Amino acid sequence: MLYIVGLGLGDERAITVRGLDAIRICAKIYMEACTSLLSLGLDPSALPNLEKLYGKEITVADREMVEERADQVLREAADADVAFLVVGDPFGATTHTDLVVRAKNMGVDVKVIHNASIMNAIGVCGLQLYRNGETISIPFFTETWRPDSFYDKIQNNRRLGLHTLAYLVHIRVKESTWESLCRGKKVYEPPRFMTVNTAISQLLEVEEAHGGSVHGRDSLCIGLARLGSDDQKIIAGPMVKLLDVDFGPPLHCLIIAGVTHPLEEEMLEFYMIKW
Amino acid sequence: MLYIVGLGLGDERAITVRGLDAIRICAKIYMEACTSLLSLGLDPSALPNLEKLYGKEITVADREMVEERADQVLREAADADVAFLVVGDPFGATTHTDLVVRAKNMGVDVKVIHNASIMNAIGVCGLQLYRNGETISIPFFTETWRPDSFYDKIQNNRRLGLHTLAYLVHIRVKESTWESLCRGKKVYEPPRFMTVNTAISQLLEVEEAHGGSVHGRDSLCIGLARLGSDDQKIIAGPMVKLLDVDFGPPLHCLIIAGVTHPLEEEMLEFYMIKW
Numbered sequence: 001m002l003y004i005v006g007l008g009l010g011d012e013r014a015i016t017v018r019g020l021d022a023i024r025i026c027a028k029i030y031m032e033a034c035t036s037l038l039s040l041g042l043d044p045s046a047l048p049n050l051e052k053l054y055g056k057e058i059t060v061a062d063r064e065m066v067e068e069r070a071d072q073v074l075r076e077a078a079d080a081d082v083a084f085l086v087v088g089d090p091f092g093a094t095t096h097t098d099l100v101v102r103a104k105n106m107g108v109d110v111k112v113i114h115n116a117s118i119m120n121a122i123g124v125c126g127l128q129l130y131r132n133g134e135t136i137s138i139p140f141f142t143e144t145w146r147p148d149s150f151y152d153k154i155q156n157n158r159r160l161g162l163h164t165l166a167y168l169v170h171i172r173v174k175e176s177t178w179e180s181l182c183r184g185k186k187v188y189e190p191p192r193f194m195t196v197n198t199a200i201s202q203l204l205e206v207e208e209a210h211g212g213s214v215h216g217r218d219s220l221c222i223g224l225a226r227l228g229s230d231d232q233k234i235i236a237g238p239m240v241k242l243l244d245v246d247f248g249p250p251l252h253c254l255i256i257a258g259v260t261h262p263l264e265e266e267m268l269e270f271y272m273i274k275w
Numbered sequence: 276m277l278y279i280v281g282l283g284l285g286d287e288r289a290i291t292v293r294g295l296d297a298i299r300i301c302a303k304i305y306m307e308a309c310t311s312l313l314s315l316g317l318d319p320s321a322l323p324n325l326e327k328l329y330g331k332e333i334t335v336a337d338r339e340m341v342e343e344r345a346d347q348v349l350r351e352a353a354d355a356d357v358a359f360l361v362v363g364d365p366f367g368a369t370t371h372t373d374l375v376v377r378a379k380n381m382g383v384d385v386k387v388i389h390n391a392s393i394m395n396a397i398g399v400c401g402l403q404l405y406r407n408g409e410t411i412s413i414p415f416f417t418e419t420w421r422p423d424s425f426y427d428k429i430q431n432n433r434r435l436g437l438h439t440l441a442y443l444v445h446i447r448v449k450e451s452t453w454e455s456l457c458r459g460k461k462v463y464e465p466p467r468f469m470t471v472n473t474a475i476s477q478l479l480e481v482e483e484a485h486g487g488s489v490h491g492r493d494s495l496c497i498g499l500a501r502l503g504s505d506d507q508k509i510i511a512g513p514m515v516k517l518l519d520v521d522f523g524p525p526l527h528c529l530i531i532a533g534v535t536h537p538l539e540e541e542m543l544e545f546y547m548i549k550w
Contacts, residue, residue, distance in 0.1 A: 009389060013292040016283060016390070017328070020292065053292070089391060091398025093405075101541050114284060114396045114503050115291070116364060116389035119404055123366025124387050126375075129394050130368075130412075134437055135405035156435055162409055228389050266376050 006115030009228025092117025126267025133157030281390030284503025367392025401542025408432030
């Protein structure tokens with residue numbers, strides 16, 4: 001049996017009792033890469049905290065391992081109970097559909113243990129989740145790569161009065177640089193986390209380039225950092241006012257508000273920046 | 276401090292370790308009505324199971340109590356640690372924004388402990404959550420009340436190729452009947468849970484009335500029952516083929532698929548009804 005266990009958000013104690021039960025009967029425990037640890041607010045050196053609570057040794061599976069050695073993990077799961085731990089929910093922001101499909105095709109039973117995801121935890125800011133439109137991802141712009149396909153999606157959502165959740169998830173951990181690949185070497189870049197500030201500045205740049213009126217300096221946004229942890233930070237305000245707010249360590253995400261309702265506004269008021 | 280603790284989905288062991296920690300330091304524990312117990316797959320008589328795991332006595336707060344006596348609960352939370360337990364996530368399908376706003380206005384500190392919600396657990400069927408449009412609710416039709424405002428929302432979503440999650444949440448528990456209110460008595464109806472079958476039959480009726488082409492007998496839907504529990508049931512297929520499928524006990528929900536991607540289809544295939 002392959003248990004895919006959602007670890008939730010915040011720290012190691014966000015795991016469910018069901019999840020703990022599963023881990024404790026498993027012969028082998030895998031956990032996806034360091035980025036996950038970081039988004040649990042943990043330095044990779046804090047892995048022992050998880051192992052202590054869970055009572056098991058954890059093999060950290062970086063992205064290469066998940067892609068290259070998934071079949072090995074699945075073969076193990078064919079004969080024994082194996083757990084694969086993922087931050088948030090197994091089908092939240094980062095989905096593990098491919099792993100489930102491979103497992104089922106190999107005849108390996110899969111059990112999913114759900115947990116909180118960024119997708120539902122953002123509701124804490126007061127905006128109603130059912131009024132979210134399509135979710136977008138905002139990647140880091142480079143000199144030569146400034147993709148803006150999210151622009152049309154924001155426009156569609158705003159035309160319908162809906163909110164837009166933006167993942168700021170372009171994280172590079174243990175990815176080879178282009179240069180090092182050319183030289184045939186694997187050299188890894190340090191992780192780069194996108195901030196609310198960078199995301200907003202890119203959004204404003206794209207809006208200017210389109211000369212449109214989808215959103216602007218005065219559009220209401222909500223920046224959210226480290227959701228679910230004790231030091232989570234949520235600040236709402238016009239885009240331009242959030243440009244210089246320090247949201248602190250990762251992970252960040254951003255919501256571009258659509259039409260807001262009175263109850264949503266009452267709650268947002270608690271998070272509104274003064275200007 | 277008021278702790279609003281998400282209990283997750285499935286059974287009492289879906290609670291997080293953080294949630295358990297909170298409950299165990301609280302002087303008083305409230306839990307929202309019987310409907311919640313039922314959606315945890317539990318008969319109200321199973322309340323002792325929760326109390327045993329949590330190690331605390333639980334006061335079940337029905338809808339009247341939450342609305343009429345919230346201030347009393349909040350006054351208790353001003354002086355002591357009080358937990359309010361909600362099924363799923365505190366800001367998922369049923370939001371508790373109003374309780375948080377009232378608490379903050381009274382100067383009571385609030386701590387939210389997130390958990391899985393129907394909103395993210397539906398990802399288990401293979402459809403990607405980021406491709407969901409606005410969420411709709413489908414209420415029970417009566418002889419004289421057949422609201423269809425959800426129709427335009429499905430249309431908007433499908434025009435954009437997005438999936439539509441439909442809550443089937445018209446549950447009547449301890450609500451007075453119209454007749455009994457007229458007589459000045461409080462007589463309560465038994466709970467009524469909407470099934471996937473009823474929802475689809477109402478959707479087809481509304482489509483016929485509009486004479487449109489938003490969805491039809493052959494539109495791909497996914498019915499989901501008791502998500503997160505050991506006997507959850509997920510079946511995908513054309514609307515008309517799901518009309519007679521027995522999804523078993525509550526709670527049910529329904530997804531009307533938009534444009535599907537290959538990885539989504541690979542996963543859906545495991546749940547597809549044979550016809």
